[in-house]
Amino acid sequence: xxxxxxxxxxEEVENLKLKHPLISILRYSDMKIKNIEPAIRSFYRIIFIKxxxxxxxxxxxxxxNVDSDGNLYIVLPGxxxxxxxxxPLEGYQxxxxxxxxxxxxxxxxxxxxxFFSYDVDKFLILTKKEKKIINFLITxxxxxxxxxxxxxxxxxxxxxxxxxYFERFYNRQFxxxxxxxxxxxxxxxxxxxxxxxxDIKEPPSLSVISDNLNVTANYLGDVIKYYTGKSAxxxxxxxxxxxxxxxxKTSNKSISEISYTLGFEYPTYFSRLxxxxxxxxxxxxxxxxxxxxxFKKNDT
Numbered sequence: 001x002x003x004x005x006x007x008x009x010x011e012e013v014e015n016l017k018l019k020h021p022l023i024s025i026l027r028y029s030d031m032k033i034k035n036i037e038p039a040i041r042s043f044y045r046i047i048f049i050k051x052x053x054x055x056x057x058x059x060x061x062x063x064x065n066v067d068s069d070g071n072l073y074i075v076l077p078g079x080x081x082x083x084x085x086x087x088p089l090e091g092y093q094x095x096x097x098x099x100x101x102x103x104x105x106x107x108x109x110x111x112x113x114x115f116f117s118y119d120v121d122k123f124l125i126l127t128k129k130e131k132k133i134i135n136f137l138i139t140x141x142x143x144x145x146x147x148x149x150x151x152x153x154x155x156x157x158x159x160x161x162x163x164x165y166f167e168r169f170y171n172r173q174f175x176x177x178x179x180x181x182x183x184x185x186x187x188x189x190x191x192x193x194x195x196x197x198x199d200i201k202e203p204p205s206l207s208v209i210s211d212n213l214n215v216t217a218n219y220l221g222d223v224i225k226y227y228t229g230k231s232a233x234x235x236x237x238x239x240x241x242x243x244x245x246x247x248x249k250t251s252n253k254s255i256s257e258i259s260y261t262l263g264f265e266y267p268t269y270f271s272r273l274x275x276x277x278x279x280x281x282x283x284x285x286x287x288x289x290x291x292x293x294x295f296k297k298n299d300t
Contacts, residue, residue, distance in 0.1 A: 001038055001039060001040060001080070002037065002038075002039040002040070003039065003040045003041075003042075004039060004040070004041045004042065004043075005042050006021065006042070006097070007021060007022060007023070007024050007043055007095050007097055008021055010024065016031075019146070019150065020145070020150075020152065021097075022096070022097040022099055022103075023094075023095065023096050023097065023152065023155065023156075024093075024094070025092060025093075025094050025095075025138070025141050025155075026092065026095075026142075027091075027092055027142060028049070028088075028089035028090050028091050028092065028093070029088075029089075029090055031089075032088060033088070033089055034054075034084070034085045034086070034087065034088055034089060035082075035084045035085065036081070036082060036083040037082060038057075038082035039081065039082070040080050040081075041077065041078075041081070041095070042077050042078065042097075043077055043095055043096060043098065044074070044075065044077060044096045044097075044098070044110055045074070045075040045081065045093060045094065045096075046072070046074055046075075046093070046094040046096070046162075047072065047073040047074070047075070047083075047091070047093050047094075048070065048071075048072055048091045048092045048093075048094075048134055048135070048138055049070070049071055049073070049083075049089060049090070049091045050070050050089075050090040051085075051087045051088065051089065051091075052071070052083075052085050052087065052089060052090075052091075053085060053086045053087050054083070054084045054085035054086050054087075055083075055084045056073060056083050057080070057081065057082045057083075058073065058074075058075055058079055058080070059079045059080060070091070070126060070131040070134070070135070071126065072126065072134065072166070077098070092138045092139075092142060094138065094141070094159070096110060098110060100152070100156070101156075103152075104152065104156050110163070126169065130165075130169050134162065134165065137158050137161055137162045137165070138158075140158050141155050141158040141159060141162075170222070171226070182227070184213065184215060184220065184223050185223055185224060185227045185228075187213050188209060188220065188223075188224060188232070191204075191209050191212060191213065192204060192209070192235075192236065192239050195239075196243060196261075196262070200263045201263060202263045202265075203236075203240055203262055203263040203264060204236050204239065204240065204263075206220065206221060206232050206233055206236065209236075220232060221233070237273065237277055238277070240262060240273065241273070241277045241278065243262060244262060244270070244274055244282065245285065247262075248282055248285055248289065249286075255267060255270075255271065255282045255283055255286075258282070259271070270282070
């Protein structure tokens with residue numbers, strides 16, 4: 001399988017003359033291709049495909065028999081990507097190396113956008129109006145890059161606007177797919193509720209839960225944030241602390257034993273999290289509960 005370390009590496013293989021070493025914007029109609037052979041790249045790729053009918057695979061996930069007049073797909077650095085289409089491809093592909101943002105610090109770094117790690121089956125389904133917006137911004141970016149006196153700052157500005165629109169459109173999609181997202185959120189809370197009934201070896205984490213729910217961690221985090229207004233990590237930590245409080249109140253286990261019961265390898269990690277969330281240590285919490293019980297008993 002081919003591996004592309006640099007965007008310039010595409011020149012020889014795809015018979016291209018690139019304008020800049022850290023960014024490439026290509027029109028598929030200029031390339032006159034149907035298939036993109038499997039390869040792994042060390043940079044980001046944004047794909048806006050029209051006239052596509054076939055199979056697209058990113059990482060180990062496939063979208064089969066897709067018939068698209070304008071869909072967006074995103075490939076992360078290190079992910080395997082291939083595309084097989086019955087029709088000649090139309091649309092654009094944007095390759096961006098992350099190092100470009102080190103030179104242009106005014107733009108938001110590309111890896112701060114959660115949707116870049118959504119699985120291919122969570123691709124953004126665009127409305128006609130949204131397709132026009134995306135097509136306009138990418139076309140403007142392509143036109144600027146193909147200008148003799150192109151400005152990378154202008155191109156990145158277009159792409160920055162494009163990424164902000166991605167976020168808006170994904171929020172719209174969450175809202176439209178409420179039933180599906182409600183189920184994901186419901187499964188998240190059910191998994192948490194029953195977590196300590198399992199033979200656990202570590203505390204619950206976003207990565208562990210997302211793997212069990214067959215979604216990416218960022219996608220799950222965004223769904224939970226959308227429905228609760230809180231981060232999934234904060235909810236997970238609150239759940240751990242509530243479990244810890246229950247054990248501190250109802251058992252005679254030591255602090256170390258409770259930390260092991262909750263899946264922590266080191267009691268200091270548990271104590272640190274507990275104090276961060278409650279402003280007191282586990283032992284102080286246990287003492288306050290016992291003092292309150294004695295007070296209530298003496299008061300009666």
